Amino acid sequence: MSAHRVAGRGRIDADAPLNFSFDGRAFQGRRGDTIASALLANGVRVMGRSFKYHRPRGPWGAWVDDPNAIMNVALNGVELPNCPATTTYLEEGMAARSVNAFPSARFDLKGGLDLFHRWLGAGFYYKTFMWPDWHLFEPMIRRMAGLGAVSDAVLEGYVADQLHDRCEVLVVGGGAAGLVAARSAAEAGQDVCLVEDHAECGGGVWQRAEIEGTAPADWVAAQVAAIVAAGGRVLTRATAFGVFDHRMVGIVENRAFGQAPRLRRMRAGRIVLASGALDRPVTFANNDRPGVMSVDGAGEMLARYGVLVGRRIAVVANNSAARAVLPALVQAGAEVVEVDPAAGPIRVLGAKRIRGLDQGGRRVEADTVLASGGLTPLVHLWRHAGGKLDWCDARQAFIPGRAPEGMVAVGAAAGAFDLESALEEARGVARGGAVEASVSHYHLTPLWPAPGAKGRQWIDFQHDVTLKDVELAARENYVSVEHLKRYTTLGMASDQGKTANMAGLAAMAAIQGRPIPEVGTTTFRPPFVPIPIETYHGAHRGQLWHPLKRLALEEAHRAAGAALGEYGGWLRPGWYGQGDVAQIIAEEVRMARGTAGIFDASPLGKIEVMGPDAEAFVDFVYYNTIRTLKPGHIRYGFLLSEGGAVMDDGVIARVDQDRFVISCSSSHVDGVRTHLEAWRQDGNDPDRIFIHDTTQHWATVTMTGPKAREIVGALGLEVDLSAEAFPHMRLREVVWQGGPLRIARVSFTGDVSFELSIRASRAEELWQALIAAGAPLGAGPLGLEALSIMRAEKGYLIIGKDTDGETMPHDLGFGIPRQKKTVAFIGDRSLHNAKANSTARKQLVGLRVAEGAVMLPTGAHVVEAGTQRSLGYVTSSYDSPTLDRPIALALIEDGVAQMGREVTIWHLGETRRATICGPCAFDPEGERLHA
Template sequence: MTARRISSHGAGRSIAFTFDGQALSGAEGDTIASALLAAGVRVVGRSFKYHRPRGIVGAGAEEPNAIVDVTLSGKTTPNVRATTEPLVDGMSVRSVNASPTAATDRAGILDRFASFIPAGFYYKTFLWPDWHLFEPRIRAMAGLGRLDRSHEPAAESPAINARCDVLVVGAGPAGLAAARALARNGESVVMVDDQDAPGGSLRHRHADIDGMPGVDWAEAIVAQLRAAGHTVLSRTTAFGVYDHGLVLLWQRRTGLPDALWQVRARRIVVAAGAIERPLVFPDNDQPGVMSAEAALVYLKRFGVLVSQRIVVATNNDKAYGVAAALHEAGAWVMIADTRPRGAVAPHAGVEVIHEATIDRVSGAQGVSSVTVSGRSIKADCLLTSGGFTPTVHLFCQAKGRLRLDETIAGFVPGDPVAGMAVAGAANGAFSLSRALAEGHATARGASEAPRASSPDDSYAIAAVWPAPRGKARQWIDLQNDVTVKDVALAARENFRSVEHLKRYTTLGMATDQGKTSNMNGLAAMAAITGRTIEETGTTTYRPPFVPVPFTVVAGRRRGEFFNPVKRLALENQHRAAGAVFREYGGWLRPGWYGKGKPADEIAREARQARETVGILDGSPLGKIEVIGPQAGAVVDYNSYQTLATLKPGRIRYGFMLTESGVIYDDGVVSKVADDHYVVSCSSGHVGGVVLRLEEWRQDRFDRRQVMVHNSTPEWATLTATGPRSRDLVAMLALGVDLSDEALPHMGFADGGFSGGPARVSRVSFTGDRSYEVSVPTGKALALHLAMMEAGRALDAVLLGSEALLLLRAEKGYIIAGKDTDGTTMPQDLGITGPRDRRAGEFVGKRSLFTENALRDDRQQGVGLTVADGEPPLPTGAHAVETRGGARRSIGFVTSSYQSPVLGRPVALALVERGLSRMGETIEFVHLGATRRATIAPVCAFDPEGTRIHG
């Protein structure tokens, strides 16, 4: 191609870069693609399957060929689309799927064997003798770009949440008209566009709107929107529409990490424009065959004339404006029009051939001549315009259905989708006046619409679809090397559904996701099978609209950003007391206190808590309030045990199950009143339980009748546990009657502390008498000081999490997720009453009666004892049995400790049929060592339960 830079454009400073090792230069404001075109580079890549030479086709996200690896500042980013990536000084660009270069790719020899490797050949060829013999080499050949193992991009992309009345996607004429009208109606607007400046087609097609040039009008509208406080984002792609009106945006930011916007809008206006469709003819994949609209973009936006001798093949009037602009820029141009005549006159000096056919394209490494209706024409660039395909992806992601509009030869939105409007070219409106009118009409009752005049308003298309003819290959999907013959082969082998066609031939599965190929592929299948295009149907459009970097989707996921540490209000006091901190359930909590050996300090705390009283900071335990007339129904539905039958002031222990019947969490629920419950779950599951309650509240119950509020951060809880716990709490003067009659085990009472409220709950996780005292977080320090002062006279001890875990294991109390796994159901712990007797529905109930749930060989929760003098079993050790000489696992140790009170090890485990094997001694293996242990009840300490009431 004899491309060149037009002197009146691209006047910015020169930018040096390399392509496949060759030193080149571009101009400030270039994309990689425009710079390569201006430098005369024809072959920019190789096709995926046959490694055929490929040139630039488009100018935006639709580009199928110009995919490159970019190295900048020593870091390589793979698979960048050259048509959308700005050129940066010092950038090193390499073609993908080519070695050593795109122009001299050694793998190009594969094209000679194309007849032996048609569509679907891999499904048949590699079945014999074994797929795994071929898999390693095939996987090595798969993919396009190469990962730079030394480049680990930092996940620093912020996630920005926004709300608005209307989200407008596209800042072309329709989008701008919509945003202007909506803003004037008083609605808040967020407008996004994937280009670096607003205007859309106004930036390369001349038009006057409201008496000013279209580009100036666009800039004025954007300035007005921003001045009024609305948000306008350039270089931002709306790539996905999700449930409940959530739209995700990928924003490219100069000098900053890209950003992920999560926008919730009351309404969405899709004004995303349209993509020019190629014509399909023999050898149409040669470098130098381009989109006509793309050539106009390169000319008007980047000052690059793609060639000196150009043939424009078209079936519509839009290409006539392109031909005129190229001719005025100094190129020789001929139009090959497939129609008997067009609705517009050609530019003076531009020859037109009517009823034209493109017979062939000649050239070794690109176009050198074009044969039009039997006439050979010397040209090194062939521009094609087969019509425009509306960009309906976001509409379809919102579950919109399409219909074929014969007047534009394309699919357009069918029945409306609630909360979404489609306007402009995305709706099949290819005249400027109609696009402006449709955009303006999205604002109900808006004032007069913008008025426009444009020489390019005529479309007048006569559809030309691909059809099998001749021996030459006609390419539909350029990146994946899918031809019309491949479509015919799929039809012969009965892969006629569009979804089967897509997977059998890989049509539309390239990185452009079929933006330039899908419509022609559907039309080819329709012609081959004797159906209409509408009967053939379309494939399913799924997010993302364009490939999005993983760093953007991941957001800020490193260090504390990945899992922010939750801190106790009393952290400084614990540190002053010698606490050693560890993470428990996402909270930084004291593991133990003291500078001695951890095992000794933990044993000291556990022993003393059993003898006198231990003080524990239990603030992270969940305190989730469920309030409203349907509160009892909500907590009942989410619990294995019935809770609504509780009396006010009482507490009940229970499980929450997943829908598969597996134990998700355990905890207690306090009933304040018939319309007020407090769910106390394990500290690591607070967020999950809140989401779970909220999900069922919204999906099953009347949202006006019940509310869920997480009050965990608002309350601090200090627990006194042990034989002298009541004495300690009594010294706090909380105004609560602590007698067993007034405050029995599993009861609570409200009092006061330091001028504020306080709640005393008598629940135990140690098996000893225990009291949880909860006060507003602001009173936490005062409560801590008061308990420490009271505890001095009682020989109290600060109790860390490790000692607490030991104490609860002595009693056989489980920790969900530690002593249960992803299969454990309540009956596996011997708790079957609710399953067998509850009449009402609850989450997971149905799954408790499946064949799997009723198996007699399920792993069940048990305790373990070892012979006198032996050390504790290793946590995670596998219980094994040997049958027929083969050893297999039948369970594992979930918790294991040396009990300082009992003077022996205690352990909990999940073992097959464990509840029916009491007293049986079995083997355990761990890291090559074998141990023996005897199955016992889970409760090793105070099995009669006297101490909890003593």
């Protein structure tokens, strides 16, 4: 064991050594150590550098109260930035390096900045770099700003889980008061959850020889066991970092290093705050030197990690709680000398290693200085919840005042620094009693910064804020505590005022000659401790940002050998089988044109619009006239934006007088639904129009091709499927196998097609029946890629692919409603402005290449001869298996008027020739569609 370890002390496993490195040097710690405790055990004092002056820094505290020892830590290929060394548990093979230091914390090239401290006081950059131009200096200053560095690989696989939870009583803090409160509440039959940020509960109990006549380890184990036995939960390595509206507490659960924490959103009926108190610094000259620690921090290092922080210790303290720690240090082998801070100004001797103290010419030999200016209750969460603070002269501290609804503070967090009274109050609170904190055995002599004192006295160790900086801020009229904070950066960043605030407030109060409570406090904001940004990730990201929707027939498609891919937010079959993909897709097209193809069209929208005003509503939202549509009939139409651009195309079916079904594009369902809902609530009586998205309630299987009627007929439906009885664009509702089946005669291929919609739970039954009926005829499943070719052969468009954000209906050949529809509709006025009537509008046309030429690239530009100005571009392009030649669709300026014209196609520096033609290349007369 190290010479700084004390045998038999601490909660570490002395028989489990762990190898690690710091700034390139190899060290050894023990399981249960933090990086800071392991380094202290190895005699390392300098663990970091301050932000502005790059002064050497060692740990001040032993846990979240330490602002100094911050490191980048790497393990197993994962490197995390800005890890507090006092709260990062040691693991085998860790490589830690100090931040804000180069090449090491021990020797930092930028340490010379401290020589210029006279010119680098608070707010210096606001004044020094204004002339001749701030922007000349800004890049350099920004490069020097910040702590730590993020590795490119740091977030690889670093994903935080999030979960929602609830309990009747949430106890924050697993010290003595928290354990007793949680046990009492659990044994009273309440649903209790206790959260503790250390790896094990106990808090300050570990510094005591015994508690309630029992050894600390036995007492803590008994409390935890009783809580669990009564049905309560105990979460360790879990930090409550913020209290939000309606008693929602954010809890971050730290797991193995390199694994992102879990965020637990806890809704609590009642919150018991048992977060404890912190030891606050004392201001004296050079009080920031490595080896100056809090008394409580030294006690924790000894009690939890078996580390004696020094052999010759000088103690500068003003309170009884600090003196109670000293006997344990003496018993562990330290020589302890108490220095009365009231006897004269104190100055630390030594730079990177302390040589002693000087007090008015009297030298005190020491290798370590422990300081304690009194205890400060940890009230951050109390303030997050809106609780008020009261000033207590006896404690010289702010303590919880008027409570937020459903929240109570106990133990040291409430100002009860005496253990016996804290336990008694904690038991009472758990039973619903009141809190009246006692200070019976705790006493202190006020000890605050003295303005005008000589030497550099540090108030904020991390940001290099001195007493003189506070005095400067006051001279420049930054007397508000919020202005003081921002002007000097006091209490910012990871410290969040835990060590710096009280001294800063007291200094400003003394300068102004006002009592501390009149100066007030800064605003406490979450998070209480630094937590990874990944923890805050929103729900809408990755799969949760745009969830991949799944087909009811997914397993059937997989069994058929489908190649599944994402199409419009759905996982859909692109084609079926393995091998030459282009050949497979071409064969599917030929199959569907020759016999029939069976296609899963379930993602097509099925949004029902119902109610007495449904007819007027759909007539208003559609570009086409819908009020003349008869029940059982279907009409193709456009939905427009207010700017007149086409946002969706599809069909609308009238089921009966007051009920319509809108079948929009698969990828537009969510957008169309919100579009309809927005207009339903604007100028309409929402009690007379109802919109219901049934897309995922119905599965749709489409049979398309010359044999489609024969295959559907094999289902034995009681409906006449003949062209005369069931023509194109009609709807029938029938019964199949005892359940409802909706049949629509619509087509996206140009061939006879039947869309059969059935309850999603019966989709596979229908699919297999059609597959079985089609197989003897040579029909089979059809993928989305083949369907895309077939629709392009027919000249059918896909909104967003064959249109852009300015495409209007008349650009697509649908100009009659613009001229003849007399009632108002969405986008109507925009269709008649100068831009809408321009002859230079891009119109949908086809492009034909010479015989033997290869197909045109999608996205290629149609250019004006001589100027190379783009006249439009190719939107869709395929090799047509049906026509045995390339086909293409394009948006071209005044394209309809240029039918038959040969144009130049430009793509990536190469030019081609093509002829503008009509978009429909297959069965332009529609004979197959109406057969």
